[in-house]
Every structure is written in C-alpha cells, then in structure tokens.
C-alpha cells in the first residue's frame with residue numbers, strides 16, 4: 001500500500017484556451033517539505049487548488065493518504081490549506097474566525113479552544129483577537145490565514161505562497177509549525193517564487209514552468225547535480241534553457 | 250470643451266458595458282425593463298382603480314412630495330460623498346491639464362442632468378399618463394416641471410456640498426449634509442405620522458421646490474431658492490481649484506463591485522448576539538455566521554431601509570383605492586409582495602462578497618448541504634422577522650387589526666418561497682454581475698415573481714372577503730397542507746441544487 005501522503009498523477013487543467021497545468025505528476029512522502037517552484041503564471045496555484053479539491057482537474061487523479069479525493073471527503077480532515085490571497089469572512093473577529101475554521105475541521109469543543117488559543121499565542125494574535133478581519137493590515141491578515149490552515153494540526157499542509165506579506169517573526173513561526181508537522185511524520189507542500197526561503201526550508205523541490213514539470217527531486221540531489229549552485233541559479237538556468245529549446249523547435 | 254469632456258464620458262460608459270453584442274445591449278435592455286416594470290405596475294394599479302371605481306389622481310398627487318424629496322436626498326447624499334462624479338481618466342488627465350475647473354464642473358453637471366433625466370423623466374411620464382388618462386395632461390403639467398426643478402436643485406446641492414469641502418472641514422460639511430437630508434426627509438415622514446403640524450409650511454428645501462407650482466409667494470420663494478443655489482454654485486465654481494475637489498469615482502457603475510455593503514462596526518453587545526462558540530453544531534454555527542454577517546456587513550440595515558421606503562410609498566395606495574377588501578388586507582398584501590425582496594437583496598450581497606469565502610466550506614469536513622440549508626434558514630428567519638415587524642407597524646399606525654390564520658400563512662409562504670428563489674438564483678450565478686446587468690435584474694425579479702406565483706392560492710383566499718369571514722371547513726387545512734408540502738419540495742430542490750456551490 002501507498003506510503004505516499006499525496007500522490008498527483010498526470011494532472012491537466014485548462015481555463016478556456018489557457019492550458020494552466022499540463023500533465024504534472026509528483027508525490028509527497030512523510031517528512032517531505034516539498035517546494036513547488038515556478039515563475040508567475042506557471043500553474044502553481046492551479047495545481048494546489050486541484051490537490052485540495054477546490055478545482056476539478058480535466059484529467060488525472062489526486063490521491064491523499066491513498067484515497068482518491070473525488071471519491072471521498074475524509075481527506076479534508078487531514079489537510080490544512082492556505083490559499084494565495086485568501087478570501088476571508090471579513091465580518092468575523094479573529095477569534096471567531098479561528099474557532100469557526102476549527103469547527104469546520106470537525107474538532108470537538110475542547111480541542112477547538114486549545115488549538116485556537118495556542119495558535120493565537122504563537123502568531124501574536126492575542127491583542128487583535130477581538131478585531132474584525134476587515135480592519136486588519138495585510139500582514140496580520142496573512143497571519144490569521146496561516147493560523148487557520150494550521151488548526152487541528154493537520155498532517156498534510158498545502159500552502160500557496162505562505163510567506164507573502166509576513167514579517168520575519170511570523171515567517172519564523174510558520175517555519176516552526178512546518179517543521180513540527182514533518183517531524184510528526186507529516187508532509188508539507190509549499191508553492192513559492194521566493195527561492196531564498198525555499199532553499200532554506202525545503203528538502204525537496206519540483207520546478208514547473210508553463211504548466212509542465214521540469215524537475216522533481218530532493219534538494220540536495222538537485223544541487224549536487226548542478227555543481228553546488230544556489231537554487232536561484234539552477235532555477236533561472238532551467239527555465240531559460242526551456243525557453244531556448246522552445247525557440248529552437 | 251464642456252461638450253468634449255461630456256462626450257468622452259459617455260463613450261467611456263457605453264464602451265465599458267461590454268464587448269459582446271449582448272453586453273452592449275444590456276444597458277438598453279435594462280432601461281426598457283425599467284420602463285416596462287414602471288408601466289406594468291401603473292397598469293395594474295389602474296385596473297385596481299377601475300375595479301373599485303376610484304380615481305388615482307390623489308395617488309399621483311401624493312407621489313409628488315415623495316419624488317421631490319427623494320431626488321433631493323440623492324443629490325445631497327452624493328454631495329456628502331464629494332458631489333462631483335469623475336472617472337479615473339479624468340482625475341489623471343483633466344485634473345492635471347489647463348482645462349478650467351469650472352468647465353469640468355459644468356460638463357459633470359450636464360452629465361448628471363442627462364443621466365438623472367433619462368432615469369426619471371420617461372418613467373414618471375409613463376406612470377402619470379397610465380394612472381390618470383384621460384386627465385393625464387393636467388397631471389403631467391404638475392409633475393414634470395417639479396421633476397426638472399428637483400433634478401437641477403439636487404445636482405446644485407450635490408456640487409455645492411462637494412466643493413464646500415475646499416473651505417470647510419469635512420466634518421462640518423457632513424453635519425450640514427445630514428441636516429439637509431433630515432430637512433428633506435422629515436416632511437415626508439411627517440405626512441405619515443403627523444407629529445409636527447408646522448412642518449408642511451416651513452421653508453425647507455423640499456417644500457420650496459414643491460411650492461414652485463403653487464403660484465404667488467410660494468412660486469417666488471421656490472424660484473429664489475433655486476436662484477440662490479445657482480449663484481452660490483457659480484461663485485464657488487469660479488474660485489475652486491482641482492485640488493479642492495474630491496470626486497466620487499463612478500467606475501462602480503461599470504465594473505462588478507467587490508461588495509455593495511461594507512463591514513460596519515456594530516456595538517459589541519449586538520454582534521455578540523449570535524455568540525459564535527466552540528460548542529455549536531455545524532448547522533447552528535453556520536447559521537450564526539450568516540446572521541452575524543447580515544448584522545455586521547450592513548445588509549440587514551440597507552434591506553430594512555429599502556423595505557420601509559417601499560411600504561411607505563405604498564401606504565398611500567389603500568387610501569387612494571379604498572379597496573374591495575378591508576384596508577388591513579391591502580396592507581398585508583403589500584407586505585407579502587415585498588417580503589421576497591428581503592432574501593433577494595441579501596442574496597445579491599452573497600453573490601458579491603460571501604461567494605468568495607465558500608472555499609472554507611468546500612474544504613470543511615461537513616457536507617456542503619449544511620451550508621445551503623443554513624443559508625436558506627437564515628433568509629427565512631430574516632424575512633419572517635422583517636415582515637412580522639412590518640405587520641406590527643401596520644397595527645401601530647392603523648389601530649388593532651384582526652389577524653387571521655391566513656396572514657401567518659401568507660407571511661410564511663412568501664418568506665419561504667422568496668428565500669428559496671433567491672437562493673436558487675444566487676447560487677446559479679457564475680460571475681459577479683455589474684449593477685446594470687440583466688443578471689442583477691433576474692436576482693431581484695425572479696424571487697418576487699416566483700414567490701407570488703407559489704403563494705397565489707393563499708393570496709387569493711386572503712383577498713376574498715367572504716372566505717376570510719367564513720372559511721369553508723376544508724380550506725384552512727388544505728392551504729396549510731399546500732404551504733407545508735411546497736415548502737418541503739422547495740427544501741429538497743435546494744439541497745439537490747447545492748452541488749452548484751460544490752466544485753465536484
């Protein structure tokens with residue numbers, strides 16, 4: 001049986017004429033912090049939305065903990081999702097929203113209270129717990145969204161540009177939670193174009209461009225193979241090599 | 250130059266309506282729909298009038314103060330927001346050019362004048378003619394000049410208030426604005442309440458404009474008022490610089506707005522009313538979230554306001570008609586006619602803002618069905634509470650009225666069926682509509698019509714006097730069973746339809 005936490009198989013998704021994702025496959029194993037790296041518009045967000053089940057792929061399958069997500073709802077308990085530019089119920093206070101998110105994960109009352117107060121502490125949200133989300137600045141808002149994705153300690157985290165707009169302190173906290181998740185045997189998928197952060201936190205990288213996968217391997221292999229260059233150099237080379245090949249053909 | 254600026258403005262609005270043929274057509278269709286609705290309502294009223302042998306001239310006369318006051322109120326309100334309308338390009342290019350502010354102001358005056366006229370003039374003409382033919386000429390002569398005078402005064406007031414910010418602190422301008430709005434709306438309210446006997450004669454803006462056609466001193470006072478506004482306007486427009494203008498950006502007319510209502514801060518106690526706690530079950534929790542949203546994002550208050558306005562307008566109707574049935578029956582009919590408007594407005598706001606948050610529910614372990622049911626329940630609760638409130642208001646104003654079981658049935662059925670259609674429409678809409686698109690029209694019209702049609706048996710029974718007095722034995726159980734069965738059907742259709750909000 002599968003030991004993979006997430007298994008993406010030949011995923012395709014178009015929006016009208018735009019072919020956003022074209023046959024992407026990769027896997028998440030326990031202990032992996034998997035960076036999904038690619039330029040703007042390369043299909044990262046679309047891939048993540050297909051994985052959590054917010055978009056229905058045109059072709060291909062997504063399995064979470066061995067079960068195909070189009071056939072079951074039970075995977076939702078195990079997945080924490082952070083959207084890119086999350087749309088939040090702005091009319092709720094921070095605390096209400098976190099309680100609400102926890103309830104949507106099906107946690108019992110005791111657990112809800114514990115998780116919410118723990119996360120508010122960790123992300124410095126105690127002072128704003130009574131504020132409406134509407135009134136928050138972009139950074140604090142993002143902290144709220146990150147907290148909400150972590151509620152219930154899901155073993156699988158799917159995070160779309162998680163460090164967007166976070167200050168260094170909140171970035172550190174987020175990384176801590178990511179590390180705790182994989183230490184417990186979970187896995188984390190992060191989409192980002194910030195290669196510096198990716199290089200520091202990820203142990204596995206998939207590079208995509210124009211909806212196709214260019215490379216998927218452990219980070220140390222990727223670096224050894226490319227003569228110890230930084231991820232940024234490798235990435236730029238890879239993407240531009242692809243461009244040249246396209247012009248040639 | 251004035252005309253140049255105006256031309257570009259119009260082009261901008263026409264061009265923005267869309268590239269497809271249907272998109273270009275939709276403002277025109279919208280416009281004809283508006284005229285059609287006005288015409289339809291007028292004809293319906295006319296037939297009532299014929300049926301009971303009443304003349305509708307009184308009704309038309311009663312409409313006059315309402316028209317004047319509401320147009321003035323719109324102008325003043327716009328004035329508090331900045332008064333002058335502009336599109337982004339104008340702020341970026343004209344405000345930085347050598348075009349005189351006066352020129353720009355006049356072109357905006359022209360624009361607002363034509364826009365308001367397009368909206369109000371043909372509609373009023375149609376209404377007055379249909380209601381009072383063959384005496385329509387006399388009534389038109391009374392109504393149309395008043396309309397023009399109100400439009401001109403409204404724009405002048407709006408521009409003046411907007412420019413006043415250049416010299417006065419914003420909070421003073423706001424204070425003056427609110428005072429003006431009160432002075433415009435109070436006489437209207439008082440016609441209903443009759444608390445301040447002197448108000449009708451006081452030299453308030455609305456009364457001054459109304460007096461224009463009164464002859465003698467009244468006309469003179471009205472003319473002086475408008476001349477005074479025009480002079481103040483001319484003086485200010487000559488002095489002001491672009492820096493002093495705070496235009497209202499009107500791109501909201503051509504783009505889908507993010508939301509119609511902004512989150513408003515409500516007192517803690519009020520918003521804690523539906524305490525969102527860790528102990529609630531999924532359905533109750535979601536229901537509480539919806540109610541909190543209604544209270545905090547202002548949709549509840551706006552809905553209440555629109556409703557009160559409509560009921561107010563219609564409260565002239567029974568007096569003008571002296572309908573076959575009793576007065577209270579006609580009040581109740583009016584209330585049930587407007588009840589579906591409550592969920593319709595709420596669901597438009599849902600499409601505009603809450604729809605984006607649905608990912609939270611799509612990823613939750615609870616079934617999406619829970620969400621849809623809770624939304625339907627929330628609509629029904631608000632509709633029932635509001636319509637019951639209106640019914641109570643009728644009691645307060647017209648003395649105790651015997652309430653029969655049919656009234657409860659009618660309120661229930663129009664609340665439930667209206668909510669159902671509102672939910673069905675809003676969850677079927679794929680894209681955010683712009684305010685003047687056909688989609689927005691359907692979002693309102695379908696719940697109104699749909700709920701009327703489904704409530705028809707109850708409505709007919711309620712309006713038929715002998716049935717109300719001596720109901721046939723089998724009728725009450727039959728009607729109750731009808732409403733109950735249909736409600737259950739509606740409930741199941743809503744659940745089936747919930748896959749509209751689910752990605753799979």
Ligand SMILES: Nc1ncnc2c1ncn2[C@@H]1O[C@H](COP(=O)(O)OP(=O)(O)O)[C@@H](O)[C@H]1O
Nearest residue numbers: 015018020038039040041042043044045046047
């Ligand atoms: N809902 C949508 N409708 C139409 N096009 C979309 C939609 N979402 C994404 N796209 C298009 O798909 C492509 C990939 O987008 P996205 O997955 O957001 O990329 P990334 O997250 O890597 O920046 C882009 O060209 C984008 O314009």
Ligand SMILES: [Mg+2]
Nearest residue numbers: 044045046084
């Ligand atoms: Mg993205």
